[in-house]
Amino acid sequence: MQKKRQILDRVSFSAKKGSFVVVFGPNGSGKTTLFNILAGLSESDSGSVQIDGKTHRQAKTSFLFQNFADTLFPWKNCLDNIAFPLELKGIDKKKRRESAMELMGRLGISIPFNNYPYQCSGGQKQLTALARSLVRNPDLLLMDEPFSALDYDTREMMENKVLEVWSKLKVTTLLISHDVDEAILLADKILVVSKPPTYVVDEIEVNLPRPRSSDVVGTEKYYDIRNRVISSFLKGVGK
């Protein structure tokens, strides 16, 4: 018998509709477990989730995993990968391809959509996976350290693309990050969580002007936020 271990402890937070929230905390702090519960992949022992007035089972949630480009289906070309969530809903091939094309146009995503993932560059695969997560207009987009495995160039490109896409679609987004600068660059609000049993140590509003770029780094306001994130983080790990 495996001993039961408490991972989350009265985690409670809210995110404004259309906002960008970054979850920041130590390794093994149950952030992925929290996301799994939000996505309906795991059940919590108690508590509830409300997404835009719906339960997490009723809401449309899209989940981008770590190394999410590897979750593309190699037997489908990029267009059919993007359209996959619509295929699950039983929408016919022509219509779902049209929707996928329309989305790519709207988001300004340019990829060789007839190519298979193995014929694409790393960046193109990332964009395909991102477009796939958005094609069914999700109520909530969850991203679990999506950029952790990327090189500097691709990471910067993807961060900017995610910001651009988010500002166009205004989809409520929750993203896990271990990088404080990335968190400040992306977020409207940063949730700093503790080590297990995990609770929310602090909710920090990031009221820096948008659109943001790496220029925000170095301003006084930026350092205030950064210091508060780090001191909350240290409090959460018991230091």
Next chain:
Amino acid sequence: MSFIKTFSYGIIGFIVIIAIWQAIFFLGIFPAILIPAPISVLQILFEMFYTGSIYPNLFATLYRTIGGFLVALVIGVPLGLLLGQYKLAYKLLQPMVEFFRAVPATALFPLFILFLGLNDLSIFGAVVFGTVFIIILNSMYGVHNANKARMLLARSMQATQFQIFSKVTFYDALPYIFVGVRQALSLSLIIVIVTEMFFGSATGLGYLIYHFQLLYQTSTMYAVIILVGIIGYLINLVFVHLERRVVHWSGK
């Protein structure tokens, strides 16, 4: 271009073998009854097709090989997928599958004759028995090794269990299924030839090989052996081509 290059290299290999064969014949290292001249063997092979005498036996062998293989395919793939998908089915059936896989199909041929009679049905039985377990096991491993992240992704999109299986797991398992099917197809030909040789069949290429050996018509025997080799090679070639088209992502 690369195909022509590969093909040319392959041809060179065959030319070298025939040259060595010719040299052995020319030097008289073995009696001509054991190693006849390659040209006479090739001439007989050509005549077999020209006169059409080979066709009934060629078709009999192909019919048994492909027929038996198709039955094994129809049984093996669904059963393997089932064993891969359901833990209980796996626990119940896996030891039995491993056991029967270890029993040579030819060892059970006398049993097939008792039950099915001395006819094509017995040969089909041997082919199915000899190949179905390979297909089952590879299909099962395919499901076991299916990419977990892709399944989880489909689940996060509220896919049903059946959708996850039919739209994700099955495709992930397909390259493994093809490996099993390719092995099974090669083995089908081997089993058919062996059963035709030793179990009283009156048709088929295996029967011809044994028949001409008994008559000491070794040139004709060699011609049939070469034909069997060509068939095996062509079956494999067609299958590799099919595999590249269907599971184009495999290994990439």
